[in-house]
Amino acid sequence: MDQGSVPRLEIVLETERLLLRPWRVSDAATRRKLWSERDPRVLPHRRISPDGHPTLEDIEEWIRRGDRDLSPGLLAAEQKSSGEVIGYCGLIPNGYGQEGEPELAFEFxxxxxxxxxATEASWAVLERAQASGYRCLWATVRDWNTASRRVLAKLGFVETGQVVPDEVHGDSLFTRRKL
Ligand SMILES: CC(C)(COP(=O)(O)OP(=O)(O)OC[C@H]1O[C@@H](n2cnc3c(N)ncnc32)[C@H](O)[C@@H]1OP(=O)(O)O)[C@@H](O)C(=O)NCCC(=O)NCCS
Known part of the structure; x- marks a missing residue:
């Protein structure tokens, strides 16, 4: 199987078309492009500001600092066929579930x-989460985000009925997946 440019030891998860691995500083431009492509309804602090922040240098610094406290963390998704990073997928701590119930996140x-x-990468993360002993995962999604809601539904996440209303950026829907 083609391993692209990723050394075997660096690969955290592998799917049919993707290698999921820690971010490299050289991925900063892709990560910034993801920011620049975000929907205008996404909260301003999660979009590129009028004065250009986060800059490429800001993102390089984030990657240098790293954030690997939660296995498997948020992983860069490298397409095997091109060797290009096309998005990310992984787990982040959340502030609303029980301890040991992290949040699934993805962006391509x-x-x-x-x-x-997104679905392919998420299945691999779900399987790893299960193997790591997590009992359940959360995901929050804006009501207008049809694609993300569809991905979560395909993965078996169900809406809990908990909603944080937001007329400007869209209501946040809470979803949960037992493992
Ligand atoms: C959400 C996101 C990651 C999905 O990535 P993806 O690789 O296109 O997802 P998949 O191809 O695995 O699945 C997308 C599903 O949504 C469907 N979909 C996508 N856009 C849609 C739309 N506008 N209306 C209806 N369905 C839509 C697709 O048809 C597909 O469903 P299907 O397999 O039943 O046909 C991508 O849209 C993205 O990066 N969005 C911005 C970041 C984001 O919203 N992240 C999640 C925050 S909660």
Whole structure:
């Protein structure tokens, strides 16, 4: 199997078309592109500010600092066929579930949307989460985010009925997946 440019030891998870691995400083431009492609309804602090922040240098610094306290963490998704990072997927701590119930997060470049990458990466993360002993995962999603809601539904997440209303950015829906 083609391993692209990723040394075997660096691969955290592997799927049919993706290698999931820790971020490298050289991935900063892709990560910034993901920011720049975000929907205008996404909260301003999660979009590129009018004065250009986060800059490429800001993101390089985030990657240098790293954040690997939660296995398997948030992983860069490298497409095997091109060796290109096309998004990320992984787990982040959440502030609303029980301890040991992290949140699933994913984001992919627009140019690869609707090819099943988010679902494929998420299944691998789900399996790892289960193997790591987590009992359940959470995900929050804005009501207008049809693609993300569809991915979560395909993965077996169910809406809990908990909603944080937001007329400006869209209501946040809480979803949960037992493992
Ligand atoms: C959400 C996101 C990661 C999905 O990535 P993806 O690789 O395109 O997802 P998949 O191809 O695995 O699945 C997308 C599903 O949504 C469907 N979909 C996508 N856009 C849609 C739309 N506008 N209306 C209806 N369905 C839509 C696709 O048809 C597919 O469902 P299907 O397999 O039943 O056909 C991607 O849109 C993205 O990066 N969005 C911005 C970041 C984001 O919203 N992250 C999640 C925050 S909660």
């Amino acid at each position: 470049l627009r140019k690869v949307w609707r090819q099943g990458f």
